[in-house]
Amino acid sequence: MARGSTRPTSRDVAQAAGVSQAAVSLVLGDKWRGRVSEATARRVREAAEELGYRPNLAARNLRLGHTRTVLLVVPALTTEFFAGVYTGAARVAAQHGFGVVLYPSPEGVGPARDPFASAQAALDGVIASSMAADALTAIRGDQLPLVMLDSDPDGSLGAATVNLDIADGIRQVADHLLALGHRRFLHLAADVPSWTFEVRARELAARVGAVADTELRTARAPITIDGARAAAEAALSGPGPRPTALVCDDDKLAAGAYKAARRLGLRIPDDLSVTGLDDLALATALDPELTTVRLDAELFGERGMQALLAVLEGRAPDGGDIPVELVVRGSTGAPGHRRP
Amino acid sequence: MARGSTRPTSRDVAQAAGVSQAAVSLVLGDKWRGRVSEATARRVREAAEELGYRPNLAARNLRLGHTRTVLLVVPALTTEFFAGVYTGAARVAAQHGFGVVLYPSPEGVGPARDPFASAQAALDGVIASSMAADALTAIRGDQLPLVMLDSDPDGSLGAATVNLDIADGIRQVADHLLALGHRRFLHLAADVPSWTFEVRARELAARVGAVADTELRTARAPITIDGARAAAEAALSGPGPRPTALVCDDDKLAAGAYKAARRLGLRIPDDLSVTGLDDLALATALDPELTTVRLDAELFGERGMQALLAVLEGRAPDGGDIPVELVVRGSTGAPGHRRP
DNA sequence: CGGCGGACGTTATACGTACAACGTGATGGG
DNA sequence: CCCATCACGTTGTACGTATAACGTCCGCCG
Structure with a gap:
């Protein structure tokens, strides 16, 4: 189950591509125009692909101070009605680069009184x-x-x-x-x-x-x-x-x-x-x-x-x-x- | 809408309570037994309450390297069946200090091909x-x-x-x-x-x-x-x-x-x-x-x-x-x- | 030939937290 | 009287990222 190996970071990608971590961030963040050559950008992208790099969202969120993610609280999952609500919200959200996470308030004795504790995401x-x-x-x-x-x-x-x-x-x-x-x-x-x-x-x-x-x-x-x-x-x-x-x-x-x-x-x-x-x-x-x-x-x-x-x-x-x-x-x- | 004021951090709480940031982390993380006096711990908790402090989950997740959060992918929200699945999963998860976030795969032309981009959470x-x-x-x-x-x-x-x-x-x-x-x-x-x-x-x-x-x-x-x-x-x-x-x-x-x-x-x-x-x-x-x-x-x-x-x-x-x-x-x- | 600006990157830093490692007085045992 | 222990904290650092602020090389104009 690949216990020892940890997920590659942008620094790993940088090393593999022979550039600095900052360059990786620029390229992958699509902010490199006029700052990094086409050839280097390609090298970076290939290295990222090779290593299966995925940015650490916790780090990004911390750095950025926001998450472009929104919580939709619904009474329960039992009705098709809120399925439609979700679909509509998700569509508009996506158009604006936002994601939607669902927090259906649990029926009966709800375990999580605080929806935010449950919405911390980034996944195990x-x-x-x-x-x-x-x-x-x-x-x-x-x-x-x-x-x-x-x-x-x-x-x-x-x-x-x-x-x-x-x-x-x-x-x-x-x-x-x-x-x-x-x-x-x-x-x-x-x-x-x-x-x-x-x-x-x-x-x-x-x-x-x-x-x-x-x-x-x-x-x-x-x-x-x-x-x-x-x-x-x-x-x-x-x-x-x-x-x-x-x-x-x-x-x-x-x-x-x-x-x-x-x-x-x-x-x-x-x-x-x-x-x-x-x-x-x-x-x-x-x-x-x-x-x-x-x-x-x-x-x-x-x-x-x-x-x-x-x-x-x-x-x-x-x-x-x-x-x-x-x-x-x-x-x-x-x-x-x-x-x- | 309180535009200017930013959310209080553990350092703000520390300052208010007259202790270090580390002490705040210990007290609020319930790891203070034998390390912080009862009186100080109380002061910290009161300051946190006063300021309405809530820990920044992105920072915590980054530090900890995990999130105790799990994603449940379901085909759609249309059925009561998956409502039950969610309820059961959430109950067990809560017993283990985990949260569950729902990602219902969008019907029709799904906007978000990558569920994880939508599950980054911590909320705007x-x-x-x-x-x-x-x-x-x-x-x-x-x-x-x-x-x-x-x-x-x-x-x-x-x-x-x-x-x-x-x-x-x-x-x-x-x-x-x-x-x-x-x-x-x-x-x-x-x-x-x-x-x-x-x-x-x-x-x-x-x-x-x-x-x-x-x-x-x-x-x-x-x-x-x-x-x-x-x-x-x-x-x-x-x-x-x-x-x-x-x-x-x-x-x-x-x-x-x-x-x-x-x-x-x-x-x-x-x-x-x-x-x-x-x-x-x-x-x-x-x-x-x-x-x-x-x-x-x-x-x-x-x-x-x-x-x-x-x-x-x-x-x-x-x-x-x-x-x-x-x-x-x-x-x-x-x-x-x-x-x- | 001086220097100026574009092309191409790099270095340094901060976000907020958790925790390892390190004080620092006071107390007590030998 | 000196060092060990304890109670009570503090200092420092790292997590991985985005970006502001800097180089550095080179060609080219005056």
């Missing part, structure tokens, strides 16, 4: 969801200790992983539907490249394929209610015998499926059984309430943090997937109650 | 929702430029404000329901002390009270689906003639109201018209789709950031509430179609 490590794929390359650029959430344990990243036992959840869903008598399945899959979604597809195919006379189709949709509605509507009104069970990659997709069913005049669960995954509040806001797989998000976060602490202390993070639980509600039943 | 300013009330005292402790979202413009905080025109939204809701013929109203109010919710109550009362023979009751609920369900169920099964219109403080409360209606055997909108506020994806996942007030969350965020930039540059932020829009869907209709 990273916890990352495998769905935030585009950020990963940037993360790997630094040598920061990294914990991945729901990612391929054997992946090439070489990072510690903490996983929910999604595979088991999908198996429970499949077994539940098979036991009810379903044989024609539609998998409404998230259109996002991520290990966690690959697992769903693989396990569902394995479990359904193990039973005779079954059929499994797949439709892909972005993870939005209306994206899912469109995909489900198209798939359900296609040719051939209609599927009787719809397995969705998450609850939000399932909500879209409900909309699709309404528009097609299909009744849940009489004409179509639907399952989700997550067990959001949304699941019980639907009518009928959604059969889904409950994920313990808080535990997931705790385990992620514990794993990172372990890595930081040189210990091995303790493995083991986090168990999940099938919650059977009104959206699943035996197929074919009304005209099949 | 703050944007805060009026709902995150407990954090406000801490915020005011620092003299940071502050922009409040949806807060009392004449409040004692002396901060800049950016507001949605919630009052107008509620007026549109009230007028819509009154025009449909409703006269008995129930207000399902958020059980959160915040100016933005006070406005809802005040405007609704004013608008409904202006019409003869109307009645307005109020029920309070925490902003959760099941909290709202319980409150609405209790209020709707109470004595006296049942309300025909249920005005909810936001969409999530409305989702709870749907559940309550189902349990009471009330049909929407035949027996009960329901309205929300936010226009979340949830609104169109409900059956029937929810009549609600659309808030432009992104614009809200943009305006908040622009206001903060204005304050930082010494300009006056441009005022003006952000307009909102009533979206009429299937959850509202004329009262009393079936047995009133």
Whole structure:
């Protein structure tokens, strides 16, 4: 884990390029015009690239007396509303060279009474969801200790992983539907490249394929209610015998499926059984309430943090997937109650 | 805005207490046992309190070489799932003296390819929702430029404000329901002390009270689906003639109201018209789709950031509430179609 | 041939903190 | 009576960066 080696500083870059630290600062700070030759500037940039130099933000902030960073305090993360607030603020901020850091005030007994203590930033490590794929390359650029959430344990990243036992959840869903008598399945899959979604597809195919006379189709949709509605509507009104069970990659997709069913005049669960995954509040806001797989998000976060602490202390993070639980509600039943 | 005065440093505290800077660091860092007398330590703490001293985190981080801060990268803020992940991670982190900063990877064309550039923290300013009330005292402790979202413009905080025109939204809701013929109203109010919710109550009362023979009751609920369900169920099964219109403080409360209606055997909108506020994806996942007030969350965020930039540059932020829009869907209709 | 200015860098310093190393009286033991 | 110990601090320094203030070499003009 490269314990001994410390991060290169601007002085290291200077030495490598055969110039002074000041010259490095000028070049990398884009203030060198008329002060440093083009050739030297290039040498500096190459040396920086070579060493993987990244400026120490604490030092820069100290020197500059400001950080061009702003804190957005929101009541909680539970609503899409503040997601939009963040997006808008971040966009404008970026246009002005500012960054935005989120401090969601913790629900219940808040541990950190002082948001500023938590926003001191510059990082010791990273916890990352495998769905935030585009950020990963940037993360790997630094040598920061990294914990991945729901990612391929054997992946090439070489990072510690903490996983929910999604595979088991999908198996429970499949077994539940098979036991009810379903044989024609539609998998409404998230259109996002991520290990966690690959697992769903693989396990569902394995479990359904193990039973005779079954059929499994797949439709892909972005993870939005209306994206899912469109995909489900198209798939359900296609040719051939209609599927009787719809397995969705998450609850939000399932909500879209409900909309699709309404528009097609299909009744849940009489004409179509639907399952989700997550067990959001949304699941019980639907009518009928959604059969889904409950994920313990808080535990997931705790385990992620514990794993990172372990890595930081040189210990091995303790493995083991986090168990999940099938919650059977009104959206699943035996197929074919009304005209099949 | 206290432009001239700069933030006090540990040296200022030392001078005020008549000791050296090192002594201040020892006392405030809780490493003084056996090195500084109780009396001196007290003097230092008092001086620090007096001056409103807060350590410069950039300097501390530079000195220490670490920050005890961790970044949590999540795909987006749209799901409650990652809210739970954050809560759990933050709890464990706090137990270990760590803080967690959120970097939600921006949706669509992400401005900041490098999350770390955005996480440099130590703050130039703050944007805060009026709902995150407990954090406000801490915020005011620092003299940071502050922009409040949806807060009392004449409040004692002396901060800049950016507001949605919630009052107008509620007026549109009230007028819509009154025009449909409703006269008995129930207000399902958020059980959160915040100016933005006070406005809802005040405007609704004013608008409904202006019409003869109307009645307005109020029920309070925490902003959760099941909290709202319980409150609405209790209020709707109470004595006296049942309300025909249920005005909810936001969409999530409305989702709870749907559940309550189902349990009471009330049909929407035949027996009960329901309205929300936010226009979340949830609104169109409900059956029937929810009549609600659309808030432009992104614009809200943009305006908040622009206001903060204005304050930082010494300009006056441009005022003006952000307009909102009533979206009429299937959850509202004329009262009393079936047995009133 | 003196010197002047542009091109190209370098040296020195400060930001605010934490902590190692170093006083300095007073007390007490041998 | 002299040195060790203790209680109570202080002096000094380093973290990594940005930038103001200085060189220094060279060509060229008068």
